[in-house]
Amino acid sequence: MRVSFTVNGRRQEADDVWEGESLLYVLRERLGLPGSKNACEQGECGSCTVRLDGVPVCSCLVAAGQVEGREVVTVEGLADFARRRAEHSGCTTGTCDSGDGEGISLDEAQLGVPPGEAWGRAAKGQDSQTGEGVELSPVQQAFIDAGAVQCGFCTPGLLIAADEMLERTPNPTDADIREALSGNLCRCTGYEKIMDAVRLAAARQSEAV
C-alpha cells in the first residue's frame, strides 16, 4: 500500500508498504529517518517515541497505515519544531507559554557545579564531530551540556518526551519529570544526568522569558 503523511513539516509518501509494517519501520527503513530507535519494538522502552498529531507515541506500536494524512515529528525535526513553536508564541527558546519565570534556577539545575566548569562549554575544543553550528532545541542542547548522553540510544525518545513535557509543564518538579519520562528506559546514565538536563532546559527557558 501507499502511505502519505507529513514528517517534520514535509509531505512524504512511502510505496509498497506491507500492511504489517510499523510507523517506526517506515520512518527508519523507507524514509531514511533512523533517529527514532528500535530498542524493544514492543512499546516498553520509549526509544521510538515520536509526536503523532502532537501526542507522544511509541512509533513501534503504530501501524503505518494509521498515520495516513497525519503529522509526525521525529528527533530529526525536533530543533525545527521547537524553533517554529517559539516563533509562533513569540519567544526564542521553544516553550514560553507560562512566562512567569519561576521555578528552578540555573544554579539549582546544575546541582552546585560552577557554570562553565562542569559542562566545559568554554573549554569544549573543536573535535571534528561536535557539529558546531547545528541548530539545536533547548532540550537537545541541555542533554549535551548536562552529560545526559552516553550511548545515546534512548536519547531521541527521551528528547521528544521531555520536550513535550516542558511544552505542557514549563516549571516541572522532580516528581513531574520522573512521571513524564517513566516510559523511557535508559541503561547507561542512571537517569541523574537526564534529570539535570531537563531541569537545565526548564531553567534556561524560564531565564530567557
Place this chain on the structure above:
Amino acid sequence: MGTTGTPTNITQGSGTRGGIGESTLRPDGTLKVTGEFAYSSDMWHEDMLWGQILRSTVAHAEIVSIDTAEALATPGVYAVMTYDDLPTDVRHYGLEIQDTPVLAHGKVRHHGEPVAIVAADHPETARRAAAKIKVEYRELPVITDEASATAPGAVLVHEGRTDHHVGHVPHPNILHRQPIVRGDAGAAARRADFVVRGEYTFGMQDQAFLGPESGLAVPAEDGGVELYIATQWLHSDLRQIAPVLGLPENKVRMTLSGVGGAFGGREDLSMQIHACLLALRTGKPVKIVYNRFESFFGHVHRHPAKLTYEHGATKDGKLTHVKARIVLDGGAYASASPAVVGNASSLGVGPYVVDDVDIEALALYTNNPPCGAMRGFGAVQACFAYEAQMDRLADEVGMDRVEFRRLNAMEQGSLLPTGQRVDSPAPVAELLRRVKAMPLPPERQWLSAGEEADVRQLPGGLSNTTHGEGVVRGIGYAVGIKNVGFSEGFDDYSTARVRMEVVGGVPVATVHTAMAEVGQGGVTVHAQIARTELGVAQVTIQPADTRVGSAGSTSASRQTYVTGGAVKNSCELVREKVLEIGRRKFGAYHPAWATAELLLEGGKVVTDGGEVLADLTDVLEDEAVEVEAEWRHRPTEPFDLRTGQGNGHVQYSFAAHRAVVEVDTELGLVKVVELACAQDVGKALNPLSVVGQIQGGTTQGLGVAVMEEIIVDPRTAKVRNPSFTDYLIPTILDTPTIPVDVLELADDHAPYGLRGVGEAPTLSSTPAVLAAIRNATGLELTRTPVRPEHLTGTA
C-alpha cells in the same frame, strides 16, 4: 601516594584548554541528540537483504533432521544456510575456548541456539521463511545445576573436551575451577570467637543494552567483506570471524558503527559471522537486527551463582578467616567463564584484610543460557555474599556495621588472598566514612511537597497502594573491590595512531584507535589527552576500525587506562618528533632549543619557563608527524591452579554505597529513596563522565537488587521472560537520586594516576540495597533480586 586530585606523570604543561581533568563535552553529542549518529541497526545499503536466525525451541536435544526446502522456495528468499553449508572446517568460535558452533551441528545445548540462517528482501519475509524450516529434535535430559551436572551418569554438555582447563577440573561438566588458599583457615577458625555461615543466591542478570545486536555485511570485489558492527572489541571479533569465512584477516574489514550500550554483552560474537556468511553466499549486502526477544537469546548473561560463606572474627572485631565456595552457572558454552571464575575467587573476600582464606570458585557447563561478561564480572556475585556476611558478623560481634568494615578494611600495602600486595591507594575505610557522612534524605520524604502524600515518592507509586501507612525505612552499607584491566597474565595491550599536521593554518592532532566507544566516553577522553600532550585545540577522532592495531576490549574498566595510556604514549612520541623538527629548523636561533625542557602549549613550542620558541605551524609547515605504537601496562601472572597465589591483577577500583529504602511491608514493595556512592577514581580525566559512569553502574546494581532476573525454567532450561514486559530494568521512577563523592588518590603506576571507574559501583550497590531492605524488614534475604513475595512471606 599522590596529592588528592593531582595527576601524576604529566609530561606536558596541562595549560591547554579542553585537556584532561576538564568536563569537556562528548564529540558525538550533537549527532546523538539530532538522530544523525549511525548505530549498527541504522546501517542501510542499496539492494541490501535482511538476515534472520532460526533458533532452537528446546534447550538440549539431538537434531534428527533439518528441512529447508519450503523456506528456500519462499519468494523473496535468497539463501538458507545450516551447519552443512559452512565454507570451511573452522565451524566453532569462542573468546577463550572455541566451543560455540556457528550453527548447531547434530545437537543443541541451550534454548535459543542458532540452527539456521536466512536472507530475504524484507525482514518479515526472512522471519516467515525461517519459521518454515522444519527441525526435528530428539530431546535429551537437561543439566541445570551443580547436582544434575555432577550426578553419576550425568549427560556431558560437551563430549571429548580438549580445552586447557579439562585437566584440572573434577568433572567434565565443570568448565574451570580456581581455589585460593592462603594460611590455614581451619586453624584460624578455632581462634574465632564468632562464626557466621550463610548460603546466598544471585539471579541471572541481563546487560539489557538498548541498542540491539545488529550490523551490516557488504561483500567486497576482492572476495572479502566489509562489516559495520557494534562490538566491544573489533580485533577479537576479527580473530574469530575470519577463519570461519576462510578469509585472511585483511579481507575482513571491520568498522565500528554506533554502539547502543554494551556492559559485557558484546564481548562475544552475536550476528557477525551469520551476516558475513549470508553476504558472501548471496553476493549482496546483508543486514541483521535482533529484536528484543531475540536479544535475550543473542548474548551471554551475568552468571547466576550459589555462594556459601563462613566468616570468623575475634571478639574485638578482627576477621580471623574466610571460607567460601562460589558456584557460577556458565551455561552451555564457555564464553568468558574461566576469567569470571578467576575474579570471583581472587576477589572473594572483598576489600578486607584476612590472613587465612580457603576459597573455591567454579563454573559449570549446563544447558542453561550461556553466561559470560557483565559489568563487575564475577566480583559482583561475591560482593553480594561477603557484604551480607560482614553485616551479620558485625551484629554478632556487637559492632557498628560500618565501623566493623573499617576495622578490617585493606589499605595500601595490604596483601590479597592471592599473595599480591596492593601497591597503590586503597582508601576503603575512607570511602565508608565519606558515604556514611553524607546527609540523609528527610524522613517521610513523600510529604516533602506539603501535607498530602505524593504517592509518586512511595512504594507502589501511582498504583496508590499506600499513603505512608505500613512503610518502614531501612539503611544499608556496602563496599567492594574490582580489578581493572585483563588479569592472569593476559597480554592486555592497546594501540594508538596519532598524527599531527597543519590544516587550514592551525595545528591539528588526529587520533586513530580501534577502541570501541560504547557510550562510556572514551572518544571524549582521547581528545582531552591529545590536547594535554600536544598543546593543540583541535583534535580529530577517527572512526574505530581494523586498519589500526588492536585496542583490546572495552571491558574490565580498562579503556581509559590502557587505550588512554596508548594515546598518551603515542602523543609523547609525536611530540618528540615535532621537537626534533623544531631543533633542526630553529635550534641555531635560540639556545633554549638545546637546553630547556620544551613543551607544546597553545599551538606553540614553549620552554618550561613559558617562553615561546616557535609556532607549531612554522615548525611543521607541510610536514605531518605520525606514530602508531602499542602500549602495555605492567604484566600480570596466572594464579597457581592449586593455591591461587600469584600477582594476577593490574589495578583495583573501590566504591562504597549507602542505600536508603522504604518498604511497604504489607505488600512487599520497595522504594529506593537514595543510593549514595563514594568512589576513588585516582584521577578524573573527565569528571562529568566519571560521575555518569558511577551513577549508571549504581543503577544496574539497583536493578539486580529489586527487579532484574532472567527466569529459566528448572525443568526445561527454557527462558520464560525474554522481553522488557517481563524482564524489568529500572525506570526513572525506580531510580533514586544518586549523590556521588569522588575521591582522587593517584595510582602512580597508571597514566595520570587514573583508576578504572566503570565497574566498581555495580558491585556494592546491590548489597547496600539488600542490607537496607533487611534493616527495614528484619528479614534474612539471602537471594537477589528480592521480590515482593520474599518480603511478605508468600514466596
